[in-house]
Structures are given as structure tokens and as C-alpha cells.
Amino acid sequence: MNGETVFVCLCEDVTLADLARGFAAGFREPETLKRYTGACTGACQGKLCVQAFVESVAALAGRADLRRPSVRPPLSPVPLGVLAAGARDLETPAC
């Protein structure tokens, strides 16, 4: 299997070979390899790819106890206009 043609993250075009290069450059856990390659940060925010991503990193690292990158809200993209319509006044804490 040629890693250059195996896509792990379809949104950001990250291949198995990209992950291997990042791993070799010292990014050896999901959180740092995500930032180095951009995997799981595109339009789907990892919903399609995170399982394949974590399994690929686990295979490179030779370990099975790796945690997936943190899940961030919202679940699906929400337009700013929709969020703004739901805004309510907030007390900002003193800094």
C-alpha cells in the first residue's frame, strides 16, 4: 500500500505518508500530529476521519493507548448570524 495515495483526512488532503513524515519530524501523538498536518481540522472537524487518524498514529507509535484530539463545539457549523440572534447580555469578569 502506497501511503502517498491513502487519504486519512479528506477535508485537508492528509495522507498516511503525511502522517509518517510528521511522526518522523517529532510529532508523535494525536494532538501534535493534528496541528502539524491539519488532519481533523477541516470542514468535518474530524467526524469522518478521527478514527482512521488515531489508528494511524497508533500504528506509527506502536501503542494502543492514544487519546483522540479534544472534541470542540459546535457539533456542526453554526452561522455567526444565528449565534448572534441568540446572544444575551453577559457580565464580563473583571480582569
Next chain:
Amino acid sequence: MLTEAPLRPQYEAVIIGAGCQGAALAYHLAREGLRDIAVLDRSYLGSGATGRNAGSIRNTYGSAEWIRFFDASTRLWHGLADELGADVSFSPRGHLLLALRDDTLELFRRCVALQNSLGVHSRLIDGAEVRAMEPAITPAVRGAIFEPAGGMVKHDVALWAYAAAAHRRGVEIHSHTEVTGITVERGRVSAVQTSRGETRTARVIDAAGAHGAAVARMAGIELPVTVHSFEKLVTEAFPPTVHRVVVSRDTKVSLSQTARGEFVFGSTETSPPVGLRSTYDFAAASARKILEIFPGFADAGVLRQWTGLIDMTPDHAPLLGAVDQVEGFFLDCGWGGHGLTGAPAGGALLARLILHGERSPLIEPFDVARLAAGRLVGDSLLTVREPGKDPHVVASR
């Protein structure tokens, strides 16, 4: 880039915190000739505020101390790729600090005069010129401080460049290594205890960001810092629309567009309790503030939001230098969200202080002793005062 070997029994210096400050300082200590340096981080490289900010680089402040220091740092950003021999993804695209009120414009006028007198090439521009530069900004804008030398940096890339350059010079960077104790013997630092064992050292530098006060307490030092949550959000990608870094001083919201086309927004709007949770209240209140500045962005979908922690001193200025109580213990914290902008100058000047005792006038104002002595170095541009409310700190990160 990272060291996977066990900690060695002894180092010449141990830096706590592998963010931009810790990595820059390690690089400069090694460059100045120090050997056997370890940088320790409780989590992954860049897991703290460095990896969670918007990467604004600016020198447009309102007090001489801040302008001098951050202008020196901005100049270093411009040459950093050459210095480190690596891409740092710094985009000197210019920085716009917007005024939505006439009294803010008056404050800006005074600040620009001060900035210009100190060699900063900022200028005050009116609302029409702001709109000519950035047509997406609201016609309600009254004016701005425009600084062509400011910009944004891809924070992770810059951190990795510092870390790799430090590593090439022999620095050990140990991630997932939590400091649990610091031994002080007869008024001197002598050892650091970690989740991966103990190591002896005569120099400890606290570059632990939001955990800086907890680290200092291990050495018996109380720091008057408070920790605050600052949230960010990023939208789907759009064609190039906003070309400069834009910060609205009066409504405390910032925006920059990434190379991938996403809009990254930051705001100080946040709800207690302090922590890394993302909140709906932030997203909703920020969206309203963003649309005040960029009324055409209502259809931009928010992809994700996240939170970083900021350690803030009473005057919002950093803590840089030695402490009186414990020899060999140095502070590089309290950055209040300006740590990335300040990393090149902070690292370079603190390294020279630690190794040569060189007291640069650029960092001397940020000595921790100022707080007890009442020599505060607050900055008029950072603090927004509204009648009947506690002052807020402007979003500039």
C-alpha cells in the same frame, strides 16, 4: 525535537513550561553558550496558551515601557526565520487597532505620538482610510492605529521552530513531565521533582503560563497573578477578505484570516468558572460583537471554538527576571496574553540576564519587585473603562 530519554540527574538550567516563552528562552540560553538545559512540560508541546491563541504580533501600546519592549520583540519577529533557520510562518501583514468612539480616537492620537517618538512607524488613520484598506469593516468605525510592521504568526509553527533550534543546540525538551516540587536549600534552588523523577539544578525558570503561580509556590514564592479564560472561535474558510490583523479596542474583539481562509476571532467575553471548557455564552456574545465590526459575516459558519488560560498580574504586564527570596529562581510568566508577541525579546533578554547579569532597560520595568514597590507599568490602550463597571482588558491576542 523532543527528548525521549529519561531525565538526567543534573542540568545547568531547568525551564518549566514548553510554550513559546520556555522554548525561546531555552534557545537563547543555549545560543549564549549554556549547556545541559532541560525544558519540562506537563502535557504536549504547545498545549498551553501558545497553542490556543490567535497569533497577533503588535507593538502599538500606550506606555513607553510596553512600546519599547514589544517593538524590540516585533523587530525580532521580522528576522526570526533567518535567526532560527526555519519557517516560522510570520505574516507581517499590518495591524489595525480600531476605534469606534471619538474619545478612543483621542486616546489613539496621544498613543501614536508616543509610539512615533520611540521609533514605531504607526499612524492614526480615519474611518474612510480604514474602509479603503478593509472594506469588510463597518462604516461606523471612527479610525484606527495602523502599524505596518505588525501581523500574525502561526503560533505552533513558531514554537516548533524555536524548539527544533533549541534541540539542535543540545536542549532537551521533555513533554508529559509534570513538575511536582522544587527544592530550595539555604535560599538557593537545588533540585526539581517531576512525575519522571528528580533532577538537580541551580537554575529554575518559571515559564509555566497559567500554572506559573503554582510553580512559584513550590519554591515558596507567592505571585499576585489571577488566571482567566479567553475563548476563540474559527469559521469555515473563505476567499481572502480581511488582509490585516484587526482588533476592535472598544468592543474587545479581534480577527485575522488564516492562510487557509478561516476567520479566527477572539474576545474577552467569557463566563466563569475559569477553565478550558468552551461556552455557548461566549459564542453567542462574540458573534454579536463580530457582526458589529463585520456586518457582512452573518452567514459565516463557526467550525469550532476553544479556550486558553491567561495569567494576569495587577498591572497586566509580565513578570520577567530574578526574585529576591530564592537565588537561582527566575520568572518568565504573567504575560496576560502577550506572551507570544513578546517571546523573541523575552527569551533573548532574559537569557542575558540569567547568564551575564545583564539588566536591560527593556526588561527592567517588568521585574516582579515593581508590584510590591507600587511601580506599576499598566498600559492605557489595554484597559477599557466603562462607568460603573470594573475595567476590562482589551482583546489583543
